[in-house]
Amino acid sequence: MTPAARRALGAAGRLFYERGIHAVGVDLIAVEAGVTKKTLYDRFGSKEQIVVEYLADRDERWRAFLAPYVEAAETPRARILAVFDALRGWAEGVDGVEGHLAKGCSMVNAHAEISDPAHPAYSIIAGQKAWMLGLFTDLAGGVASSGAAAARLGRTLMLLHEGALVAHGLRVFPGAIDQARGDAEALLDAAAARASGHR
Secondary structure, three states, X not given: OOHHHHHHHHHHHHHHHHHOOOOOOHHHHHHHHOOOHHHHHHHXXXXXXXXXXXXXXXXXXXXXXXXXXXXXXXXXXXXXHHHHHHHHHHHHOOOXXXXXXXXXXXXXXXXXXXXXXXXXXXXXXXXXXXXXXXXXXXXXOOOOOOXXXXXXXXXXXXXXXXXXXXXXXXXXOOOHHHHHHHHHHHHHHHHHHHHHHOO
C-alpha cells in the first residue's frame, strides 16, 4: 500500500469510527487524507472497499494486540483472563496510544449500518465475532470438563466480553470491563470445581 493509500485508510478509519460509515463520503476522506478522489478510486475502487479495508485493518490490529497477552499467560485460566486484560488495554490505550473504544466496538457499530449479508463488509463483521467465540471456546477447553462444557463456557465468556464492550462504550457504569473479568474468574472457578468433580 502506498503512503497516500495508507493515509487515506487511516483517515477513513478515524472518520468512520467517529461519525459513522454512512455519514462519511469519499470527498471528506480525500480532504482529510490530503489525497485526490482519483487516488482513492485508483487504490480502493469504491467506498464499499474502503469500508471493507477499514474493518479488516481494525480486526487485524485487535488480533495483533491481543496475541501477546494470551501468549504470555502460563495457564488455561490465565489465558482466558488475559483476553479481558487485553480488552482493558485496548479500551484505555497503552504506551501513550489513545484507547480504541471511545465510541464502542467498531464491529457492532458497523453492523448497525451494514446488516445486509450481501454487503462485502458483512463477512468481516460477522467473522470477527465468530473468531472471538472460537477463541473463547478453544481456551475454555483447557478448563472445562467436556467439549460440551467448553462450548457453553465459551459462549458465556463471549457474552461477558461483548457486554463489557457495549457497557464501556456507552458508559453505562464505570468499570464494566473489570467487572466482566471478575465474573469470568468466578465462572472459571466453578468450571474448575466441576472438572475436578468429574475426575
